[in-house]
Amino acid sequence: MKKVWITFAFLFSFQMMTQTGGVTFAQDTIDIKILSPDVVENYPGLEATVQAEITNLSNIELKNAMAYITMADIGKHMTVNLEDYGADVPILLDTLQPGQSVKVELPIRFVYTSKYKLYVTVSSDDDQQIHSSESIPVHILGNTKINPIFVQIVSIAMPIILLLLLFFVKRRKKQ
Amino acid sequence: MIAALIGKEIKENVFSKKSLWIYFAVTLLFSGLALSFVSVKELSLLAQVEVNMTFMKVVLGISILVTIIIGSNMYAGERERETLESLLLSPLSKAQITFGKLVGLLLFWFIISLLSLPYFFALSMGTDIFVKALVFLYLICFPLVIGFAALSLGFSTILSSTKSSTLLSFILFLVTAIPMFLSTAMKKSGFAHIVDTVSPLSRSMLTLKDYFVNRLGFAVLMVDLLPVIIFLILSIALLLFANNKITLKGGE
Numbered sequence: 001m002k003k004v005w006i007t008f009a010f011l012f013s014f015q016m017m018t019q020t021g022g023v024t025f026a027q028d029t030i031d032i033k034i035l036s037p038d039v040v041e042n043y044p045g046l047e048a049t050v051q052a053e054i055t056n057l058s059n060i061e062l063k064n065a066m067a068y069i070t071m072a073d074i075g076k077h078m079t080v081n082l083e084d085y086g087a088d089v090p091i092l093l094d095t096l097q098p099g100q101s102v103k104v105e106l107p108i109r110f111v112y113t114s115k116y117k118l119y120v121t122v123s124s125d126d127d128q129q130i131h132s133s134e135s136i137p138v139h140i141l142g143n144t145k146i147n148p149i150f151v152q153i154v155s156i157a158m159p160i161i162l163l164l165l166l167f168f169v170k171r172r173k174k175q
Numbered sequence: 176m177i178a179a180l181i182g183k184e185i186k187e188n189v190f191s192k193k194s195l196w197i198y199f200a201v202t203l204l205f206s207g208l209a210l211s212f213v214s215v216k217e218l219s220l221l222a223q224v225e226v227n228m229t230f231m232k233v234v235l236g237i238s239i240l241v242t243i244i245i246g247s248n249m250y251a252g253e254r255e256r257e258t259l260e261s262l263l264l265s266p267l268s269k270a271q272i273t274f275g276k277l278v279g280l281l282l283f284w285f286i287i288s289l290l291s292l293p294y295f296f297a298l299s300m301g302t303d304i305f306v307k308a309l310v311f312l313y314l315i316c317f318p319l320v321i322g323f324a325a326l327s328l329g330f331s332t333i334l335s336s337t338k339s340s341t342l343l344s345f346i347l348f349l350v351t352a353i354p355m356f357l358s359t360a361m362k363k364s365g366f367a368h369i370v371d372t373v374s375p376l377s378r379s380m381l382t383l384k385d386y387f388v389n390r391l392g393f394a395v396l397m398v399d400l401l402p403v404i405i406f407l408i409l410s411i412a413l414l415l416f417a418n419n420k421i422t423l424k425g426g427e
Contacts (some may be wrong), residue, residue, distance in 0.1 A: 044222030045388055109388075111225060144223045145301030148213035154297040155206035158290065158340055164200040169195060 027057035032133035185281025246327030332417035375406035
């Protein structure tokens with residue numbers, strides 16, 4: 001009977017050990033909320049400002065925090081090069097005191113036609129975890145009225161006209 | 176007499192066989208770019224205004240490059256071919272000769288700009304961008320092109336060889352184009368920031384954006400263009416200074 005209790009005690013302590021040593025979920029130290037816009041649906045060329053509120057939920061100050069926009073193209077399943085969108089420069093928040101909230105305004109210019117998820121990301125020197133807000137849907141509608149056939153005709157005809165002119169000049173000089 | 180000189184410059188630089196080959200090469204480049212706007216998926220997703228802005232940048236870049244190459248050859252070339260003396264012995268004043276050469280150079284640019292119009296027409300179809308492109312090309316690009324033409328012509332007058340004047344004009348063009356090769360972050364600090372603020376090329380790009388996309392008013396566009404106007408004045412001043420330096424060596 002004693003052996004049974006010892007075995008039970010061993011198994012119980014083992015169970016406890018595996019529970020504490022298992023996967024732990026890091027607590028969010030920074031809360032990010034996108035205040036505006038809620039949704040973007042417009043044509044390419046639209047310049048917008050994403051307003052976000054960043055709160056330090058931890059009890060330590062976070063140094064050199066910076067906030068930036070991230071966008072994922074859900075049509076192509078890839079992240080975008082934010083330099084094209086003029087949104088590659090992060091906003092430096094310096095030090096975030098415990099409980100402090102700051103509002104940031106991140107400019108962006110939507111260039112390419114597609115559907116995206118846009119979110120604000122914050123990172124700090126004192127925190128290995130990267131924090132992101134919930135995403136907002138962005139739909140950039142196609143508005144081009146370019147007629148590809150007409151562009152092709154012009155693109156083919158122009159060099160041909162110049163080439164014919166060159167042959168004409170060459171022939172005239174020979175005569 | 177000055178009309179005859181302008182005629183000679185047009186014959187030599189605007190409608191010569193060499194020039195026709197240059198026009199052909201330019202149209203090939205324009206065609207390649209225009210076709211890529213409708214065939215390359217990434218580029219076909221661009222907004223129509225963005226397409227026209229990119230095309231305008233290429234037109235401007237090519238116009239300036241070709242202008243400085245031809246301009247650098249104008250006086251230095253005459254010197255190398257030993258025809259400058261006979262030109263100076265003509266009844267025309269030095270200022271008139273320089274003016275004639277400048278007109279010939281600007282006519283060359285004008286033809287390149289005319290070649291770009293069918294492309295602009297095709298790429299701006301269904302919008303008011305074509306009119307804007309015309310305004311930008313002939314009112315805003317024009318001072319910039321005159322500036323670079325005067326600069327290259329000035330160098331061509333001062334320096335003895337075509338190579339040297341072309342190289343110097345080309346280096347200056349590249350310096351003004353530095354901000355175009357840098358990222359947004361790099362342009363915001365240090366030397367790149369200074370160049371970006373004063374570069375006539377960079378400022379004309381800003382004007383392009385403010386005019387096409389931001390649709391800003393005349394006053395803002397004028398502020399954007401201020402470095403371009405200063406550049407134009409300085410280039411003409413250099414050309415006038417160089418013009419006074421032309422001397423008739425005389426025979427031995």
